[in-house]
Amino acid sequence: METEPRHRPEVLRDYEGEGIIVHWEPKLCIHAANCIRQLPGVFDPNARPWVTVDTASADDISAAIQSCPTGALRYQRTDGTPQEVPDVPTTIQYLRNGPMIVRGEIEMLDSNGHVVRSATRVVLCRCGQSQNKPYCDLSHRAAGFAAD
Numbered sequence: 001m002e003t004e005p006r007h008r009p010e011v012l013r014d015y016e017g018e019g020i021i022v023h024w025e026p027k028l029c030i031h032a033a034n035c036i037r038q039l040p041g042v043f044d045p046n047a048r049p050w051v052t053v054d055t056a057s058a059d060d061i062s063a064a065i066q067s068c069p070t071g072a073l074r075y076q077r078t079d080g081t082p083q084e085v086p087d088v089p090t091t092i093q094y095l096r097n098g099p100m101i102v103r104g105e106i107e108m109l110d111s112n113g114h115v116v117r118s119a120t121r122v123v124l125c126r127c128g129q130s131q132n133k134p135y136c137d138l139s140h141r142a143a144g145f146a147a148d
Contacts (some may be wrong), residue, residue, distance in 0.1 A: 017053025019079030020061055023050065028072035030123060030138050035073055038064040069101045070135070071121040086120040097146050099136035100124045108134070 015022040035043040041055045042064065051059060058079060065073045066084060077083055090104025101123050108117040123136045127145035130137045 007011055015051040015087045017086060019058035020053060021078060022051055022053055023074045025072050027068045027132060028135055030070055030136055032069055034067040035064050039068060050141060069121060070123045071119045084120055085095045098140055099126050
């Protein structure tokens, strides 16, 4: 069975606008929809492309992206404005019957100690059922995972 294209590890989309580049990594997206609620004129899942960067300011877009718990949306400021600053201290929030939300200065290491991802936001699987480990893919819902 072939992997759905948006879940292939190499898929990354970039959307460039005035003062900002929005990076979207679909394999990490669990559709929390924070971006859509905050800026529906920029993030519209029914449009193609679904991100239209020129419909809001770079400041508004970066604020909306920082509300993305998974890090599937990231940004790069190209206007000299500072880049995203990790939360201090780093926090881990356990969602009832769901994943862990980690925010802060995050370095994920492989079994040999090599950094495989540096991030400021990730959502990690707690149920063990994710097909995208260590990241959550919402498999906990179908698995009936229960934990405080």
